[in-house]
Amino acid sequence: KFVKGTKFFNLSTKITSRRSPAVASRPALFFCPAVCVCVGGGWTGSVSRRTPLFYSATRPRRKFVKGTPMEPTYVTLDEPAPGSPFHYAFPVHDLEMAKDFYGRVLGCKEGRSSSRWQDYSLHGHQIVAHWVGNDYRCKDYFNPVDGDEVPVPHAGLALTVELFHELAERLRKNGVQFIIEPHLRFKGAPGEQWTMFFKDPSGNNLEFKAMVKQDHLFAKYNVAD
Numbered sequence: 001k002f003v004k005g006t007k008f009f010n011l012s013t014k015i016t017s018r019r020s021p022a023v024a025s026r027p028a029l030f031f032c033p034a035v036c037v038c039v040g041g042g043w044t045g046s047v048s049r050r051t052p053l054f055y056s057a058t059r060p061r062r063k064f065v066k067g068t069p070m071e072p073t074y075v076t077l078d079e080p081a082p083g084s085p086f087h088y089a090f091p092v093h094d095l096e097m098a099k100d101f102y103g104r105v106l107g108c109k110e111g112r113s114s115s116r117w118q119d120y121s122l123h124g125h126q127i128v129a130h131w132v133g134n135d136y137r138c139k140d141y142f143n144p145v146d147g148d149e150v151p152v153p154h155a156g157l158a159l160t161v162e163l164f165h166e167l168a169e170r171l172r173k174n175g176v177q178f179i180i181e182p183h184l185r186f187k188g189a190p191g192e193q194w195t196m197f198f199k200d201p202s203g204n205n206l207e208f209k210a211m212v213k214q215d216h217l218f219a220k221y222n223v224a225d
Contacts, residue, residue, distance in 0.1 A: 078109035081124025088125070088155055090204050091132040097201040098129040105174045106167075123157055138203035144225070146185040151197060154205035158217055164194050164210035171198060179205070184212075190219040 092098040099118055102108045108120035108127070119128040142149045159167065168182040180197035194210040211217050 077111070078121035079124060080121075080126075085125045087128070089128040089130055090155070091136050091138075092129045092200070092202040092204070093132070093134050093136040094201060095129065095131045098131075101200050102127070102129060105171070105176065107170070123159075125157070136202060138199070138205060140203075140205065146223075148180050148185070148197075150207075151179055151205040154197065154207045156207040156209065158214075159208055159210045160214070161194060161210045161212065164196075164208060167208055168196055171196075186223070189223075190216045190221060191223070192216075 095116070095118060099110075102118075102120050102122075103110060106122070108122050111119040111121060111126065113119065117128055117130045119126055138153075141152045143152055144150070164182070171178070176198050178196055178198050180195065182194060182196040184192065184194055186192045190213075192212040194212070195207060196209075197205060197207050199205055
């Protein structure tokens with residue numbers, strides 16, 4: 001039975017034509033008069049009017065449709081962060097330089113790409129470098145935070161203390177210059193944290209931090225200017 005407004009069929013339908021009673025009592029297969037399908041992990045092809053498209057959930061055994069085996073066209077290099085991974089897109093002036101920085105220097109795993117953009121996994125979060133023209137450079141503004149002139153805008157992650165120091169060492173080995181050197185700020189306060197600032201090749205500001213007590217990331221209190 002076709003449900004109006006959807007592409008789903010009634011799962012309770014049973015096939016009763018020209019089959020033994022034992023076979024006819026099984027949950028129905030669904031048939032499609034068309035095209036290319038992908039079922040059970042990797043078989044595709046043109047199927048006839050009487051080729052089973054998929055089995056109902058009550059028949060868990062995997063089945064393959066008729067067709068030609070096809071090699072996978074993609075790989076997955078990383079897993080999404082738990083919960084709700086954030087998405088952040090940013091402009092760059094040179095996509096190859098951005099790929100070297102985010103891929104080699106920061107160690108981000110590649111995702112999808114085109115000739116004008118490349119996305120990466122930043123600890124399971126999706127960041128995307130978009131080429132916007134050779135003249136682009138980030139325009140900086142500054143705001144004082146605990147004695148530092150912090151560049152704005154900026155983006156980054158709150159790491160563990162261990163990962164923070166591992167990243168700082170990795171950046172030093174790759175010759176990355178810090179705008180604000182790795183150090184501890186808000187000492188003795190609920191928001192005590194390690195922080196560092198640096199730029200990507202297009203001048204985009206990045207901050208990576210590590211809360212001394214991770215559960216204090218959103219501690220609410222007033223900070224003196």
